[in-house]
Amino acid sequence: MSQPVTPRRTTRSSAGSASDPASPSKSRPKSTPRRQLIPAASKEEEGEDERSAINALLEALPGRRAQASDLLRLLAPAPALPLLLYGGAATGKTRALLLALRHIRPRPRRVAYAALRSLPSPRALFASLLSQLSPPPSSSASSRQRVPDKPSDFVAALRDALASLCAQGEAVYLVFDNLEVVRSWDKGGQLLALILRLHDLLRLPQVVLVYVSSATPDAYYSMTGSVEPNHIYFPDYAVDEVRDILMRGHSNPKLYTSFLSVALKPLFRVTRRVDELGAALEPLFRRYCEPLGDLKAVPDESTKRRLFEHIQPHLAVALNETFSVPMRASVDQCKDGNSGVKASTKRQFGSRDSLSTELEFHMSVSAKYLLLSAFLASRNLATLDAALFDSTGGSDNHKRKRKSSQASMNMKDTMVEEMLMKGPGTFPLERLLAIFQCITSVSEDALNDVECPDSMMNGSGMTGLMSDVLLQLSTLCNSNFLSKSRSCPLEGAARYRSNIDEDLALKVARSVSFPLSKYIYRR
């Protein structure tokens, strides 16, 4: 297992002659990017330079000192075992690996990198790896036919490609990034087994397999029975490390430090992912700087306090918002200037209640009623329909029921609880139409009074609502307000379910002034 230590020194010399006169025309398109990845190696001497290179590497990876040195140690002389880098998202795995591959001695002859997330199919993976290992000749047509379909063909082709490379005795690195994605692919299990067993299948000592995954090794090796690789764990960053990372490359570090001292801690409690934090902090910092005239200035204590008071309300909003979509300010809105800013922030705080009472989009009245009836059909039990939709409009019956005995009330309570736990129920089309008919007939009189004073409108008014109900239904399904199940094998008809929450339902009800709460069954 530990044979590959030997070729280390010898390959130094052959590395210099890697661009032998025969190959350059072949490897031209690929060789330049490789040099980009490994820019330092060709020029620098060993010894001192190597150490400084390592320092540069550690400098570029704040908070990752242990992992980086592990990487260098485990990668450098082509190791016997595959390597698995794992840890949560945005913990610097890929970055550390790519930087380490730049710095290791001896230089890798070739690095083939496959990010499984950006490859839509196994075939694309095969094609991408093979093309990286053997750069295609200028006519691309021939290479296109050689993409293997079956895993076995792929292994054979891969071995061919690698054998020619390894003949010169240098290490070839195969990197599989985002390995966890494969699990959700069609027939992902088989492919995953193949990828993980490549070491056993190829049996080429110069080939180094590196896996990068956000799932732990237990997720993979329990099932394949392949050799267990070396692990490097990338833990989540601590607060100070995150601060170091975020601080990099800021034009006014003093100002940014004071900002981070205010904003980072609370947000860090919400998420530890650096990318999410970065995204959340960016607009906040812009807010933070708003009162400042000069962004280059170093803030003193009083300014800091002022800025803190300015940012605090925004911070509270940001903590509760997972995904905020800023309105694009048009040019004329920008001109409004300062007066607008204050108003808008105030509105933001109160927004949950005041702004959102109106429905933000247009829907025809019949679609609104249909949506309401779907909501009712999903919320209420079918057995209660008769009680709710009788001629009295439901409210009387409802009260009478509440005065029933304790035992039945308890039973009903559990029933309601169960219903809430189950989420919205499904209903057949007939029930929906029946409820629709009921609630439109109830509100017809009211509508005629309020909206259409002309008596002639009655003919084309609510009575005609039924005509294109199926069209409206498909509209609602298309906008994800309703979902339609496949037809039930026993009954034959499709069932529907309403996906809207009560807020939206209430908004819709308000816009047609329909007393929705009267019809929702509650305890």
Place this chain on the structure above:
Amino acid sequence: MSAHPGDAPLTAANNIQPFFVLHKAAAAAASSVPSSRTRRRIDASLPSSPNPKSAKRPRDVDAQDEEDSELYEQLRLEAFHRIWSRIQSTIDEVLRGINLKLFDQVLQWVQESFSAIRAVAKPCHDEVRQPYPLLTDVICRRIPTAFVLTKNAEFVDDITTFRDLAGHLQSSGCHLAKLSAAEFSVKHGIGGCFRSLLRQLLSDVPDVADVSALASWYCEAENYDQPIIVIIDDLEQCSGDVLGELVMMLSEWVIKIPIFFVMGIATTLDAPKKLLSSEALQQLEPCKLTLGSPSDRMNALVEAILVKPCAGFCISHEVTMFLRNYFFRHDGTITSFISALKLACSKHFSMEPLSFLCMGVLEEDCEEFWHDKFEALPQVIQKYAFALPSCTSATNLSHSSNDMVKGLCTLLKLQKDWSSVLLCMYEAGRHDKVQLLDIFCEAVNPDLQTQNVSNAEPPVFKLNIEKLSGMKSGSGKVYMAQVMNAIRYLPMETLLHVLEVWSIHLRGMSEINDKVKELQSTTIDADTARATKEKWNRRSTGSTGNATAPLNEKVALLLQDITRKYLVPVECLPFHEIICFKNVGVLQSALIGNPRRMVQLDLLKSQSHLKCSCCSRTGTALSGSLHDTSIMCNLAQEYGDVINLHDWYISFEGIINSRNSKVKRKSYSSPSKKKSKSTPPESEAMIQTRFCRAVTEMQITGLLRMTSKRRPDLVQRITFGP
């Protein structure tokens, strides 16, 4: 037509009745100018045809009249095409104008995002082609995404918007791909949707589609310096998983290949949150853009097509109310509003004999045009023109072409004044969120005129307003009253602005325009001194209503005045029938259709259509000579919502057998009718077959459905009522 379908039930040739029943409505609705042959047949089946001309047309018209009518039909067709194309181009222009604002915003956003991305790193071509990510100091790679809120749950209107947006962006140099929900299906997965993305960008899609193909395409010199925009117009319908995967995949590459998303959202901003996983959501750098709401577009359209007489075609109050209801209650899309309008237009030109005169509005010299046309009219139609209901009330018309032309000219003039005044009113009401469509509906109400006449005494304002909003709400001046009220409380700057706009609208009406100018000048004199003080004063006490400024009062008075004088609905003018479409019934049946009900009605009352000799005698009782399906449908009326098949069959068999015995008796008297084919009593098997076929037909036409498999002996009725 009086063929007995039961005679040879299995020969298809005789068996045209169900098809005739099914196709009749479609033929009448679809063909705006049907050939004379089909029209005659329809006339026969629809005795109360709304078309006076074709209904009056006798069967044996002489050749001259036939030729004339052909000629005029041709003319009307031409008029329809010209006028509709004018209207259509106006519509296009208006909608494009509304959209253009959004398009420019999107373009600006694209440019800003692109420069932001390029500020992070400007990778060289080789770097772009690398399979591994670029090592930059940027912490989060997020795809700039514009969420375009279309503000309409119905999606139809926005198809063209997004198509135009694509064209707009493409013309300004961006690479563009449009993905629809069909491509984001679970079935095809990420591979399918990525392939179709590549297909739209690359001329030559490789066999194995992955991002590196896109990268090498993007590195080509002519592609490099522009962003790629991916438009997804209906986000809600996409599969969230596939879209999420695409987002994750592209976000890895966003610095190397700047791909931005433009996503259309029909409902609320919650839609992407519900659809995408939080991981994918984090990869988007969102930005919200909004499209004009449907009612904004509606206002613009109403102003351009209906208020400003752009093509000499207008619609009556009833039709307007119908269209308004259709828009707000049923459909809510501009598309269907336009198609309804087109239908109205085509109906107008196919039904109104004189409608071709509308073309005069488009001519340079309309008087000349009308003169020529009217002189050439045959006597019958001339007489018809002066017998129009709107002319009979105006008694001082001698039946000459001059009167006709004069009438049409005044009609146009008054229409123009009407629209100017209406626009003034809208301008004033706009600040109070009054919709143009609402005011328009009131302004075309012919009852308005009669009210105005009765209100001619000098108005006492406060009382009058109350009267209008309270007592007269039944006759519909609610919105106008609201406008009048709104004027009183307009702040000074707005009022001045309103006056300015008025003077533009009223340019053609000199004496009123003078009054507006006068008002404007007095305000400028008087208000410069006390404007600020006055303003605050009024605001603080304004709610009581007594502290309205004198200027507001004056403006309101002026508006009241011109409203009374000039807001004459088109339906009160002579000759309006020529340009105004009034027949709401035709439009309604063509639009709403209600096909299932029509099928049922036709089946129930097939005698009235077929007019056969056998059934008329039997009166209301069911005759066996009816078509099987018709019999079955009649029998089904006796049941509730479920029908017992056995009972149904028994009664069906009874009717068939009774008829057979009758035929047997009859066959002695009229043997020729039976074509020497004496029918034996139907065998049980044959009756069962006919029964089954009839049930199937009813099921296909949607009158019946099978109940669950547990109850095979029952069927369910779907349509009820006569």
